[in-house]
Amino acid sequence: MEHDSLREQVREAWWRFDPIGVREVRSSCSDEYDGYVALTVSALIHEEDVDEVIQRSLESMGGMRWLGDDRIEGFLGELKRLQLDTNGCEDVGKGDSGSTSNRQG
Numbered sequence: 632m633e634h635d636s637l638r639e640q641v642r643e644a645w646w647r648f649d650p651i652g653v654r655e656v657r658s659s660c661s662d663e664y665d666g667y668v669a670l671t672v673s674a675l676i677h678e679e680d681v682d683e684v685i686q687r688s689l690e691s692m693g694g695m696r697w698l699g700d701d702r703i704e705g706f707l708g709e710l711k712r713l714q715l716d717t718n719g720c721e722d723v724g725k726g727d728s729g730s731t732s733n734r735q736g
Contacts, residue, residue: 634672634676637672637675637676637713637717638668638672640713641668641671641672641675641710641713642664642665642668644706644709644710644713645664645667645668645671646664647706648702648706650689650692650695650698651663651692651695667688670684670687670688671684671685671688671710674714675710675713675714675717675718676717676718678714678718681707681710681711681714682707685703685706685707685710689703
């Protein structure tokens with residue numbers, strides 16, 4: 632998968648996830664998630680632990696405890712599928728427990 636295509640797919644995934652609720656004002660906040668997109672793309676390409684990257688991102692946004700594990704897990708699942716497509720391997724998210732129970736909060 633091309634990196635530009637991956638970046639666009641990750642950007643769209645962040646917009647669908649929309650943890651801080653800026654989707655309705657997208658035109659004035661079009662770059663709101665770009666810093667998180669860059670971190671996420673890097674994690675996917677380098678086969679890093681996506682759970683950890685997203686957990687750190689959400690913590691930097693104030694914890695986002697109200698989102699709920701199901702919504703976060705859905706987002707992580709989407710990212711892990713992109714990671715698998717990008718790297719063509721089954722060992723995505725090294726060290727990944729597959730659960731949000733380890734999350735601090």
